[in-house]
Amino acid sequence: MKIHLKVWRQKDANSKGHFESYDLDHIEADMSFLEMLDVLNESLINQGKEPVEFDHDCREGICGTCSMVINGKPHGPQKRTTTCQLHMRSFKDGDSITIEPFRAQAFPVIKDLIVDRSAFDRIQQAGGYISVNTSGRPVDANAIPIEKDYADASFNAATCIGCGACVAACKNASAMLFTSAKVSQYALLPQGRVEATTRVLNMVKQMDAEGFGNCTNTGACEVECPKGISLENIARMNREYLGAVVKG
Amino acid sequence: MAVLDSKVPQGPLAEKWSKHKNDIRLVNPANKRNIDVIVVGTGLAGASASATLAELGYNVKTFCYQDSPRRAHSIAAQGGVNAAKNYQGDGDSVYRLFYDTIKGGDYRSREANVHRLAEVSTNIIDQCVAQGVPFAREYGGLLDNRSFGGVQVSRTFYAKGQTGQQLLLGAYSAMNRQIQRGKIKSYTRHEMMDLVLVDGKARGIIARNLVTGEIERHGAHAVVLATGGYGNVFFLSTYCMGANVMAAWRAHRRGALFANPCFTQIHPTCIPVSGDHQSKLTLMSESLRNDGRIWVPKKLEDAQAIREGKLKPTQIAEEDRDYYLERRYPAFGNLVPRDVASRAAKERCDAGYGVNKTGEAVYLDFDSAIMRYGREKANTMGLKDADDKTVRELGEKIVEAKYGNLFQMYEKIVDENPYKTPMKIYPAVHYAMGGLWVDYNLMTTIPGCYAAGEANFSDHGANRLGASALMQGLADGYFVLPYTIGDYLADDIQTGAIDTNNAAFDEAEKAVKEKLERLMKGSGQHSVDYYHKKLGKIMWNKCGMSRNAKELQEAIEEIAALRKDFYENVRVTGSADGKNQELEKAGRVADFLELGELFALDALNRNESCGGHFREEYQTEDGEALRDDENFRYVAAWEYKGEPKDAVLHKEELEYENIELKTRSYK
Numbered sequence: 078m079k080i081h082l083k084v085w086r087q088k089d090a091n092s093k094g095h096f097e098s099y100d101l102d103h104i105e106a107d108m109s110f111l112e113m114l115d116v117l118n119e120s121l122i123n124q125g126k127e128p129v130e131f132d133h134d135c136r137e138g139i140c141g142t143c144s145m146v147i148n149g150k151p152h153g154p155q156k157r158t159t160t161c162q163l164h165m166r167s168f169k170d171g172d173s174i175t176i177e178p179f180r181a182q183a184f185p186v187i188k189d190l191i192v193d194r195s196a197f198d199r200i201q202q203a204g205g206y207i208s209v210n211t212s213g214r215p216v217d218a219n220a221i222p223i224e225k226d227y228a229d230a231s232f233n234a235a236t237c238i239g240c241g242a243c244v245a246a247c248k249n250a251s252a253m254l255f256t257s258a259k260v261s262q263y264a265l266l267p268q269g270r271v272e273a274t275t276r277v278l279n280m281v282k283q284m285d286a287e288g289f290g291n292c293t294n295t296g297a298c299e300v301e302c303p304k305g306i307s308l309e310n311i312a313r314m315n316r317e318y319l320g321a322v323v324k325g
Numbered sequence: 326m327a328v329l330d331s332k333v334p335q336g337p338l339a340e341k342w343s344k345h346k347n348d349i350r351l352v353n354p355a356n357k358r359n360i361d362v363i364v365v366g367t368g369l370a371g372a373s374a375s376a377t378l379a380e381l382g383y384n385v386k387t388f389c390y391q392d393s394p395r396r397a398h399s400i401a402a403q404g405g406v407n408a409a410k411n412y413q414g415d416g417d418s419v420y421r422l423f424y425d426t427i428k429g430g431d432y433r434s435r436e437a438n439v440h441r442l443a444e445v446s447t448n449i450i451d452q453c454v455a456q457g458v459p460f461a462r463e464y465g466g467l468l469d470n471r472s473f474g475g476v477q478v479s480r481t482f483y484a485k486g487q488t489g490q491q492l493l494l495g496a497y498s499a500m501n502r503q504i505q506r507g508k509i510k511s512y513t514r515h516e517m518m519d520l521v522l523v524d525g526k527a528r529g530i531i532a533r534n535l536v537t538g539e540i541e542r543h544g545a546h547a548v549v550l551a552t553g554g555y556g557n558v559f560f561l562s563t564y565c566m567g568a569n570v571m572a573a574w575r576a577h578r579r580g581a582l583f584a585n586p587c588f589t590q591i592h593p594t595c596i597p598v599s600g601d602h603q604s605k606l607t608l609m610s611e612s613l614r615n616d617g618r619i620w621v622p623k624k625l626e627d628a629q630a631i632r633e634g635k636l637k638p639t640q641i642a643e644e645d646r647d648y649y650l651e652r653r654y655p656a657f658g659n660l661v662p663r664d665v666a667s668r669a670a671k672e673r674c675d676a677g678y679g680v681n682k683t684g685e686a687v688y689l690d691f692d693s694a695i696m697r698y699g700r701e702k703a704n705t706m707g708l709k710d711a712d713d714k715t716v717r718e719l720g721e722k723i724v725e726a727k728y729g730n731l732f733q734m735y736e737k738i739v740d741e742n743p744y745k746t747p748m749k750i751y752p753a754v755h756y757a758m759g760g761l762w763v764d765y766n767l768m769t770t771i772p773g774c775y776a777a778g779e780a781n782f783s784d785h786g787a788n789r790l791g792a793s794a795l796m797q798g799l800a801d802g803y804f805v806l807p808y809t810i811g812d813y814l815a816d817d818i819q820t821g822a823i824d825t826n827n828a829a830f831d832e833a834e835k836a837v838k839e840k841l842e843r844l845m846k847g848s849g850q851h852s853v854d855y856y857h858k859k860l861g862k863i864m865w866n867k868c869g870m871s872r873n874a875k876e877l878q879e880a881i882e883e884i885a886a887l888r889k890d891f892y893e894n895v896r897v898t899g900s901a902d903g904k905n906q907e908l909e910k911a912g913r914v915a916d917f918l919e920l921g922e923l924f925a926l927d928a929l930n931r932n933e934s935c936g937g938h939f940r941e942e943y944q945t946e947d948g949e950a951l952r953d954d955e956n957f958r959y960v961a962a963w964e965y966k967g968e969p970k971d972a973v974l975h976k977e978e979l980e981y982e983n984i985e986l987k988t989r990s991y992k
Contacts (some may be wrong), residue, residue: 108600112603122907123896127899135401140565141390142396162737168433187904194835201501204505206457206502208454209452212452213448215452218454223466225462225464227460228460228461235459235494268455268457275347321423
């Protein structure tokens with residue numbers, strides 16, 4: 078099939094970006110979206126032009142590296158699907174596709190479609206852990222039985238891949254879904270309760286310091302999240318946060 | 326042979342590790358504060374090692390090419406992590422895990438290392454649970470287990486189909502705690518370009534900042550390489566796109582011996598190649614073989630009709646299907662080890678029974694599992710006379726609960742519903758058992774340079790069992806390396822900070838810059854991918870699932886010629902002074918073009934078949950691997966001498982004091 082692309086090109090963080098148009102022929106339905114971009118890049122290289130740079134790595138929907146807005150939606154039109162798992166059969170012959178980087182003040186563009194998401198790492202560093210050293214002699218794993226429902230809910234929160242689609246989807250560029258997923262994972266487990274108060278306070282503080290906006294409950298993050306992380310996590314984080322503030 | 330002292334401690338096997346821990350030297354906490362360690366790679370081995378080293382008090386610098394340590398490809402491991410907990414009471418023990426791993430590796434791994442791995446495996450589960458890793462649990466609140474290939478117990482702990490993700494995020498969280506404390510400095514979007522030796526010891530690295538293009542010097546008292554495997558030498562593999570051998574290969578060029586490069590795992594259940602545009606392959610977890618049955622049509626004309634789209638698999642009668650694993654290996658059936666299952670699939674496809682348009686696919690069929698589970702469920706619901714439709718619906722729900730995310734992934738890629746029609750699968754490159762040679766302390770032949778996880782060679786022999794990669798990565802990182810490294814660093818308590826302003830760093834930095842310039846200066850005929858794909862074709866056709874002397878010889882020559890062509894004619898766009906993904910790829914492919922040649926040389930040298938290394942000349946009458954313990958019971962460790970084909974072979978003879986060598990049989 079034939080595809081018409083409008084792609085965001087930006088030399089580096091300090092340059093001004095712009096859209097460029099490219100026409101591609103012979104695109105097959107079985108190609109992944111990123112393989113379609115590989116075809117584009119191969120042809121640009123053969124013309125001596127610089128290829129479009131984009132973040133990608135595992136290409137199986139789990140590492141969270143790929144990050145682009147396709148026709149206005151983070152990770153494109155297919156629900157619960159990262160860009161790397163999107164296939165060209167989701168498009169039809171003659172379609173125009175606009176591709177942009179994730180846009181947020183806290184995610185500055187590095188080049189073309191690549192953005193800097195290190196703010197996410199810093200939020201995790203602020204408290205996204207349980208303070209336990211490697212000793213080789215902690216208590217036996219089965220010493221603390223955990224109710225299956227809680228274990229499963231904790232797991233569901235923990236499946237966040239940290240891609241940042243929630244931020245890109247949000248009109249306030251809020252990182253509440255991302256942050257609350259980690260807060261929830263630990264809040265739901267007995268091992269995580271010990272530091273629950275300081276964790277939520279520190280992570281929220283860092284989230285604000287990075288310049289992410291607040292949540293106004295539109296739910297766009299949940300809709301666009303490729304892993305289906307639930308809005309319930311934000312409610313849980315708000316509850317944890319309120320409790321922590323009251324506790325002081 | 327003096328260079329290959331494995332330093333395995335004396336004494337009975339089960340006491341070696343405890344004794345060794347008591348014997349090795351320690352570094353006191355005040356002195357640890359004056360010692361710097363570089364860890365390259367932040368997958369399971371790198372993240373767990375750096376977190377633990379920092380907890381102990383060392384100053385750690387971590388490096389990863391990704392934008393965050395959390396993205397390392399350990400994240401993509403699906404099925405689970407083995408541990409000899411024996412929670413199921415099914416007769417598991419440290420000894421059995423040790424024995425299964427040695428046998429699964431076809432008697433080409435080091436006994437003492439494997440026993441230590443089995444010993445510390447139980448600590449991994451305790452440690453991860455304490456960290457808040459949400460493993461799957463039963464209704465009673467205790468941890469659940471499942472079974473994997475090549476074993477007869479249930480010792481695999483899992484978190485749905487995302488075990489690697491959960492374990493890596495656990496190790497990443499431990500790293501984050503140390504980053505916040507200031508004990509780890511994390512360098513992301515940085516690539517190690519070379520290892521720096523001062524007076525014969527590893528004393529730092531040259532790294533490239535992938536955003537600015539700057540070449541940086543980093544000094545340390547020891548360097549840990551936890552950079553994964555080299556499977557991307559095949560171009561198509563289940564590895565992530567960025568996985569590369571650069572760090573390990575640069576260490577090899579600086580004097581670290583490279584062991585058993587030809588031991589590479591081809592995983593039997595991956596989604597087949599769909600066309601020339603294919604950029605990577607996707608694994609379907611081995612856990613699917615618990616319930617899926619593998620088959621091809623019995624009749625050649627049926628296979629032909631399927632390939633032409635005239636016949637559907639569901640139209641083929643039961644008696645016209647060849648469940649070839651169940652036929653050839655009745656004792657283990659569909660759960661034979663990976664190397665055996667892969668070769669059997671290739672054998673059927675080569676004989677003309679393949680079931681997709683390329684002729685390189687077999688079926689993995691869940692129909693009988695769906696009906697079996699559905700019938701059970703109907704019975705427990707009291708529906709004694711349920712019709713097939715109801716049974717099928719009930720069964721599909723149970724299969725969905727077990728494997729839902731994998732089925733969904735399959736459907737996204739292939740656009741077929743695996744509940745209704747069998748999956749099509751084919752073997753693909755998945756893991757490297759070979760890697761940098763290390764001694765019992767995980768130190769390479771360069772003093773102060775360590776290798777952990779998939780990057781080293783020691784634990785899996787010629788074939789790795791499922792769910793053992795996660796176990797080894799975390800065992801090395803959490804429980805082995807942070808302690809063994811102290812024995813070496815005890816000499817460095819008075820060394821002081823490593824100065825990077827000296828001739829060794831000057832020379833290494835200059836070499837890196839020259840290499841980058843050389844890559845930028847090709848005549849510009851072909852892209853980097855063009856060469857990578859060509860290399861991949863040579864590797865897959867001549868060094869893949871079956872090998873012979875003639876083709877290996879050809880591969881050595883073809884790869885050398887391709888490498889020459891690459892340097893002369895490659896086209897790298899842009900400049901070296903900023904973000905340039907083409908240049909990053911070019912540097913990685915340049916090293917694959919050397920490793921590939923050594924790989925073929927190693928395969929040519931090993932005149933036997935064992936594990937994932939199958940030489941057509943050495944097989945039994947019924948086509949099984951024929952090992953030669955008399956002549957090849959050794960680790961082949963190669964010393965760099967300029968051109969890869971000139972590499973010098975060193976042998977580490979493998980001693981089996983506790984296990985009797987047998988022909989591996991899964992019949």
